[in-house]
Amino acid sequence: MTIALHYCHITVNDLDDSLAFYRDALGLDVRNDVSSGEHRWVTLGSSDQPDLDIVLSEPHAGRSQADGDALQELLTKGVLPMTVFSTDDVDATFERVRASGAEVLQEPIDQAWGPRDCAFRDPSGNMVRIQQQAKA
DSSP: OOOOEEEEEEOOSSSSHIIIIIIITTEEEEEEEETTTTTEEEEEOOOTTTOOOEEEEEEETTHHHHHHHHHHHHHHHSSOEEEEEOOSSSHHHHHHHTTTTTTEEEEEEEEETEEEEEEEEEEEEEEEEEOOOOOO
């Protein structure tokens, strides 16, 4: 038996603003953009992980009004779980993302537990960390 992560969801306020971050700044490829009524879901991914998709959606997409409102409140507070990406060059990735105008939370530093990493907020306030594994 095998098991693997296939989808990861990130809740955002504005899909187009978020595309400028995830597609343009981080360099992910848009794999799908699906509308259903007044909502849409955008799926992105990296050629390095062809079987893993990141799905961007707004708080009320596919949810009840009450659930969407609760999710919107958490998004507004900035307390939704962070997303962590890995790269082979965190310093170059940091410069590319910073040049996009993204809010910098932490410049690249060597962490005591191993990786060199940095952190940003996406346009909706989600924390996004980017790490590079320590060289042996």
